Amino acid sequence: MKKIIHIDMDCFYAAVEMRDNPALQDIPIAIGGSSKRGVIATCNYPAREFGVRSAMPVAHALRLCPDLTMVKGRMSVYKEVSGQIRGIFQRYTDLIEPLSLDEAYLDVTDSPHCHGSATLIAEQIRKDIQQELNLTASAGVAPCKFVAKIASDENKPNGICVIKPEQVRDFVAELDLKKIPGVGPKTLERLHQKGLRTGADVRRHSLEDIQQWFGKFGGSLYERCQGIDNREVKTDRVRKSLGIETTLAENIDSESECLQVLTSLLPKFEQRLHKADEQAICRQGIKVKFADFTQTTVDQSCAQLTPELFPSLLKEALSRGQGKPVRLLGIHVGFSAKQDKQQLSFNL
Ligand SMILES: [Mg+2]
Known part of the structure; x- marks a missing residue:
């Protein structure tokens, strides 16, 4: 069973404008077309009380709400804030599918955060957004995408709705x-x-x-x-590498012990590699963090995960540490750039 969160910012463009200009806080405002022939992109809740809605012609909106203040949109600011929101999502999962600047699906099925509770992760994300960006978001939590999306609208604004699998x-x-x-x-x-x-x-x-x-x-x-939606959360970002690492219970300084630890990481790493279902591997490497917290990585080109390369990679890494004890070890692989058809057609 998957754990999907749909996050939707509350009247995003309008909320950013109200945040940045308190004079707009309690009056009906709308972001949209600079002329009366344009349409409304977003409006705040005071404007909604008059019946103003997204995609409504400005002229119609002004008839419903003559005192409506039209605000010229600042797309570059919204994009920047959207990037900050994404940065918050990334603390909890790599599996992010943005639907627009203010809306995204997150797959947190395997997230280790908040004891693996999607509900707690969603609450934490809403809290992070509120505290750091001074904006509110609504969340839907469900075992599939379409239910999560519908749920995020249930308790809007600034609300959360959780639909458990059995519900x-x-x-x-x-x-x-x-x-x-x-x-x-x-x-x-x-x-x-x-x-x-x-x-x-x-x-x-x-x-x-x-x-x-x-x-x-x-x-x-x-x-x-029937409550079925098997669509995956599709990330727009191509994963460039995948790694796994472990902090040792006690620092170690022998090469053979280090090699043992690296080898012990392999089963779990192979499992993740398989799950990630990525494109071709083009290199592999190891990471060593020393007792004084300095660290180094050594990489080598290869077409598949090759544990036989670990001894030589380790030798090189340890020589850079000049005898310092080791506190953390990791292995990783890099993937060659994906060239899917869609991307090619955009480039044409
Ligand atoms: Mg929204």
Whole structure:
């Protein structure tokens, strides 16, 4: 079972503007088109009370809320803050899939933080964001992506909603189908024509029926309504290396002992390597941290993990330490750059 967190910043652009200019704090504001013919990108909660919404034409918004203050967006600032938010995510997991500047999925299934509790990690991330960036985020925690995403909206703003694995089926049964990502107004109308409004309604039909009515979308709709979503969290970053290390219970200074420790790391490392399912290995290396906390790494090119290279790598590393005792040892491999088709087509 996976542990997925969906983090969504609360009215992000507007929140950044209110943070940086307290005069905007309690009045209705919207970020968006510089002319009246533009549309609203984001607005704050005081503006929402008037019915102003994202993607609404500015002229319409001004009719609903004549005192609405339009603020020119500062995209470069939002990008910078988004990077800071990402830095906070990275403390807890490498598996981050950004959906936009203010929204991301995190897979924390194997995260060692907070005793492995996704709920505690989500709370800690929200706290970090609040304390360090003075902004609020909402979180959804669930065993799959689409439930996490819907959950993050449940207690917005500045809230968290946790759907435990055993709660998924009930949660989806009561779910209004319009909340499922990808269900737009047109699809919703067609669903309603078939009498389908909630997950439970869909479950009363066979997969064949649903597919016949809705084609390919029907297949995934059927799955979602069973609480199934097998999509992985897709990271945009290519992993360049993978390593494992251990701090020794006591410093050691013999080469053979060091070699033993390196070898003992292999089973766990191979397991992680297998799980990471990465592209081709192009080098491997070791890391040695000495008693005085100085450290060194030695790498060598190779096409696969080759433990037979450890003795020579270790000899070189230890010679750099000039006899200092060793307090930490690690092994790592580097991967050659991935060249997937998508990337190539962007470069064309
Ligand atoms: Mg948001």
